[in-house]
Amino acid sequence: MKNDALIIDDLHHKYDKQECSNWILNEINLKIENGELLGLLGPSGCGKTTLLRLIAGFEYPSKGRISLNDKEISSRKKILSPEKRNIGMVFQDYALFPHLTVLENVIFGLKNKKDRSRVDYLLNVVGLDSFVGRYPHELSGGQKQRLAIARALAPGTNFILLDEPFCSLDMHVKLKLRSELPNILKGCNASGLMVTHDPEEAMSICDKVAVMKDGKIHQIDTPINLLNNPKTIFVSSFILGNNIINLKKNGNSYSSCLGEINCSEYLKNTNIKNMSISPKFISIKRSESDDAIVISKEFLGEYLIYKVFINGNILRVRTDINNLLNNGDKCTLSINKNSFYFLYPGAYKEYI
Numbered sequence: 001m002k003n004d005a006l007i008i009d010d011l012h013h014k015y016d017k018q019e020c021s022n023w024i025l026n027e028i029n030l031k032i033e034n035g036e037l038l039g040l041l042g043p044s045g046c047g048k049t050t051l052l053r054l055i056a057g058f059e060y061p062s063k064g065r066i067s068l069n070d071k072e073i074s075s076r077k078k079i080l081s082p083e084k085r086n087i088g089m090v091f092q093d094y095a096l097f098p099h100l101t102v103l104e105n106v107i108f109g110l111k112n113k114k115d116r117s118r119v120d121y122l123l124n125v126v127g128l129d130s131f132v133g134r135y136p137h138e139l140s141g142g143q144k145q146r147l148a149i150a151r152a153l154a155p156g157t158n159f160i161l162l163d164e165p166f167c168s169l170d171m172h173v174k175l176k177l178r179s180e181l182p183n184i185l186k187g188c189n190a191s192g193l194m195v196t197h198d199p200e201e202a203m204s205i206c207d208k209v210a211v212m213k214d215g216k217i218h219q220i221d222t223p224i225n226l227l228n229n230p231k232t233i234f235v236s237s238f239i240l241g242n243n244i245i246n247l248k249k250n251g252n253s254y255s256s257c258l259g260e261i262n263c264s265e266y267l268k269n270t271n272i273k274n275m276s277i278s279p280k281f282i283s284i285k286r287s288e289s290d291d292a293i294v295i296s297k298e299f300l301g302e303y304l305i306y307k308v309f310i311n312g313n314i315l316r317v318r319t320d321i322n323n324l325l326n327n328g329d330k331c332t333l334s335i336n337k338n339s340f341y342f343l344y345p346g347a348y349k350e351y352i
């Protein structure tokens with residue numbers, strides 16, 4: 001117990017309280033250990049902000065419990081008000097006080113305004129110690145967000161919620177600040193929950209990532225485990241950007257739009273329905289005799305992504321930039337040697 005900063009147990013929520021309405025959050029269970037940064041990742045409307053608001057205390061859950069630092073802050077019996085939860089909040093639009101200086105913004109939430117040691121420490125950790133007299137409009141976007149993080153941590157909280165904190169920053173500043181965030185939190189012995197819809201952002205800096213869809217958590221895992229074992233088709237397509245392909249059982253094997261799919265002996269009798277495969281494991285070649293057709297070509301710096309229409313499916317294929325195929329060209333697709341795919345249900349990993 002002592003190692004958990006936040007525990008969420010069987011949390012449910014709906015805004016429309018009628019019996020027949022759908023759950024916005026459905027059976028949410030998660031833990032954040034002390035010092036851990038958990039990424040809450042999912043597409044628009046899946047319930048990320050709602051979960052954040054329930055943790056912060058701005059909404060009352062329909063069912064379930066939330067504990068912070070071994071203290072129950074939300075249950076059927078008791079709902080602690082937001083100001084008593086001691087949780088720091090960081091928003092995408094910074095939400096700073098424009099008429100207060102950097103120093104005054106950070107001091108604002110302190111009970112004992114004379115306690116400068118934590119303020120000085122925090123300003124140092126976020127790299128704003130030489131900007132204390134400036135006002136928010138005299139700071140860059142990245143500096144404003146650093147100030148928002150320092151302000152959130154100032155009242156002695158060791159847990160912060162971050163709602164798309166890098167969303168308003170340009171790419172360069174975003175990459176810099178996001179790589180600094182884990183160290184800032186570690187420097188303050190703080191844990192956090194960061195909402196994002198960007199898989200790369202969550203996977204690059206979070207200790208663990210919770211992948212959400214339609215109010216449910218599909219998987220909570222370390223980034224490396226999500227890459228190696230995406231438990232659902234959604235995790236595979238949303239996190240890894242994999243192609244999802246229907247399979248049809250054909251006697252002892254499975255057929256797909258990429259031809260016959262191998263599976264190990266013990267899977268032959270199971271009921272596999274889909275496979276997921278990375279665009280980098282599919283090859284594309286010009287072929288007048290095949291039915292596959294290139295429908296788009298995207299240049300992504302170091303490689304090309306083709307979208308190909310094949311037997312009613314649209315697959316993404318990654319190639320090097322020298323590929324000469326263009327929109328409308330007929331082509332043939334095949335699975336590369338020394339690659340792998342996942343078979344569902346079950347998330348079985350099969351090597352080729």
Ligand SMILES: Nc1ncnc2c1ncn2[C@@H]1O[C@H](COP(=O)(O)OP(=O)(O)OP(=O)(O)O)[C@@H](O)[C@H]1O
Nearest residue numbers: 015016024042043044045046047048049050051197
């Ligand atoms: N106050 C509210 N009253 C009624 N429905 C709401 C309210 N707030 C959110 N919803 C609905 O709850 C669902 C989840 O919304 P939420 O804002 O939590 O999603 P999200 O994952 O944060 O989305 P985004 O990434 O677009 O911000 C959506 O269908 C939304 O329309």
